[in-house]
Amino acid sequence: MALLDVRNLSIDILTAQGKVRVIDKASLNILHGSIHCLIGESGSGKSLIAKAILGLHNENWIVTADRMFLGNIDLNKLSIRERRKIMGKDIAIIFQNPRSYLDPSKKIFEQMREVLPAVESSKPWFKNVSLRSPHRKTIKELLHKVGIQNDNAVVNSYPHQLSEGICQKVMIAMAIANNPRLLIADEPTTSMEAVTQSQIFRLLFKLNQLHNMTILLLSNNLGIVSNLSDHISLIYCGQTVESGTYKQITNSPMHPYTQAMIKTILKFDENVAHKSQLYTLPGGLPPANQLPIGCRLGPRCPKAQRTCVTNPEAVNYKGHIIRCHFPTLEEK
Template identity: 50%
Template sequence: MPLLDIRNLTIEIETPQGLVKAVDKFSLTLAEGEIRGLVGESGSGKSLVAETLAGIAKDTWHVTADRMHFGNIDLLSLSHKERRRMMGQDIAMVFQEPSSCLDPSQTIGAQLKEAMPRRMANAKWWQHWHWRHKEAVSLLHRVGIRNSQTVINAYPFELSEGECQKVMIAMGLATQPKLLVADEPTNAMEASNQAQILRLLERVNKLSGTTVLLISNDLTTFARLTNNITVMYCGQAVESGTREQILTQPHHPYTAALLQMMPDLDGSLPHKSRLNTLPGAIPPLQSLPIGCRLGPRCPNAQKKCVITPPLAKYKGQSYYCHFPLNMPQKGKPKS
């Protein structure tokens, strides 16, 4: 049984112009101990999926799905109280702007201690304060913060962006979750801080067996860590496969465009040459194109693309495209 099984998740948002589909029939399956990458441009719906999974959907959202199970638990049938309890035990989320998610009026230590559930306290009730303080220091050491005594008494605005992100990860690990959802955890960070955060997530996965859903708009930041990658465009999952399949044999033109936009630094790129880009931008939700949503931007678009492409699979790699790339050439008929 997979740890997370989402099938045909649809998120409709109320707007002055009516309901718009921000996420359309999104499916995702996560196995225990897996690191899954979810990649796509800003506005493709990645964060909406993460927030719905974490149970923080807004009142103006209409969420439906054929199946949305965490283990054998139906997430859509849970009450708000039951969903909060699950978020405090089995699912944790790291947001992309940690400094805005931390309470500026409380110290880091107070917020870490608040994140620790009582069920984990391995001490008598009168020893809880000392146990929580000791556990908070241990968590900060675990995520790579050396000056833990200074950080534990500091306020969020006194820390750097990288330190705040590590604190957010420590708060997520405080509950020993089965699933950690990291929504662009290295956003707007320096390269050294990015490498530290990614190494930390990899270590958490290997040592604790925590399943990680890693969300980013940059395929280069996490490709090495992932077991499988799902590519989203305009609210839809357009391609999904193993890391090797996505990086070496992409079938969807959007995936190929993301890979081509990665700068080639091996010396073969001519001096002052123009970088590869995909023309156009993601269309607004109020005026989505008919058929394939990439059609107006796709270099391989044809008349058939006005029809929504069906799901196709090849060697375990799934994609939605009428004219897939990197497919074996069919033999010519004998004369």
Template identity: 75%
Template sequence: MALLDVRNLSIDIETAQGKIRIIEKVSLTIIEGSIHGLVGESGSGKSFIAKAILGLHNPNWTVTADRMFLGSTDLTKLSPSERRKIMGKQIATIFQQPRSYLNPSKKIFSQIKEVLPKKRLVDKLFNKFKKIKDQSTEKIVKDLLHKVGIQNDKTVGASYPHELSEGDCQKVMIAMAIANNPSLIIADEPTTAMEAVTQAQIFRLLYKLNQLHNTTILLLSNSFGSISNLSDYMTLIYCGQTVESGNYQQIMESPMHPYTEAMIKTILAFDGNIIHKSKLYTLPGSIPSANQLPIGCRLGPRCPRAQRVCVTYPDVLIFKGHVVRCHFPKLSD
């Protein structure tokens, strides 16, 4: 069953040079209880998609979609106040650069306490008539910090964000995200600028949340290799256009789109077959700027299979579970 169903999402931004379509007909189907990876180079529009789902629109944005459902709720028909009631309860967000999203003037304990649901506090703290075991706010915060792998909860709770490492700040954000037991967590490049050990800890924590609590996770990343083994399903995006979607095994074993093939080739396999001082694979060219996007298929100028017809936008092709937008997909037997 699809927890989040987005069809033909487009985002137009008003600029000094005129209106630019930064996201074009993006579709996402997130299965309940799965980890879905949204992969693309920096500047491909992943954060724009996340903000559109969350309702964090700038005034100069024009967001349109044929369908944007969270379960049975039509997100496009909700008012801003109704959308805010869903945020944090049904959908939670883990931002990149977590220290910049935490309040620098408040200690961690106070910030986690603010996001705790009032009903949970009433039930846990004050409901003596139903003989519910008394549990202090400190115990609730402690349990959340322990759940995300922070053992020195007293030290972290009494600290300001600038006194913590980037990894600990990210774990605090995850603790705040899961405080309301949301159905969907959107993790926007949660390991940016972190060392490899901390990255592994964050990814292991997200995987644990998914397995133990059946939490659905939309994981945004610009590194195909880092999240490929973690994801049940994957969607690849280039310059605001989705190019291919499918489950992990399908994508890795039989990629159909040239961009997908290129991303897989960038994964290093340390099995002794890499020639010393050999060049790493890169797709020719560079990602275009937002005000110079190619017409039709935006990969066209860099695509090894490009032909004249690629100046028109390709239709959706569904083949053996793959959803691909390409005029010349690689169809396996």
């Protein structure tokens, strides 16, 4: 059963030069209790999709979608106030730069206390007053759950007094405080050392396995997150170019962009010559207002032909969705 069903999501941004389409008919189908990875280079539109799902877009955004359901909730029909009610309870997000989203003027304890649910007083004269229950024990348990042992020092600190890894763990604790049905992790290990990255990914995997929490993981590194995922979608220049299960994507990739991403993964069991050149896809990601005609990968694609000047449609091959004129159809 799909917990999040997004079909043909498009985002247009109004700029001084006119309307620019940054997301073009992107689709996501995330099953309940799964880890779904959205992979793409920086600037491909992953964070824009996450913000559109959460309703965190600006007034100059024009967001349209044929379908955007969270369970049986139609997100397209919700007002801003109704969206806020499901934030934290049904859906939560971990941003990639935690210090940018934590309040620098408040200690961690105060910020974590704000996200915890309010309870009504049991006393008759306070029936209509919403009070905060004693939170210190709850906050301590949340910090221990995300791997923070020195909780007393952390809760009495300001964000700038903590490391990037600790701030990220605090943000994860705040995101899971209300046990959301869907957790969106937007590149949660950006600019972190390898040990901290491994800890955070193990934590997300544990949340999924022990609490059956559905996770949408956004990343630009297929090699790091692929082993965690049940399903993988690849996005390029605002379009989902390939989507399928972990085995379908890793064992039989059909799109040239997916094949290029897999080639960039380092395999230490192979003999690689010293100082040899690593594989990279030629060219770079074009700006949103200078996209090529037709297939957006065309100028960088090794299989590009004349037909690629027309925009390819998404085709479903037994659950393996591909957007390419010349996919690699191999049975393995």
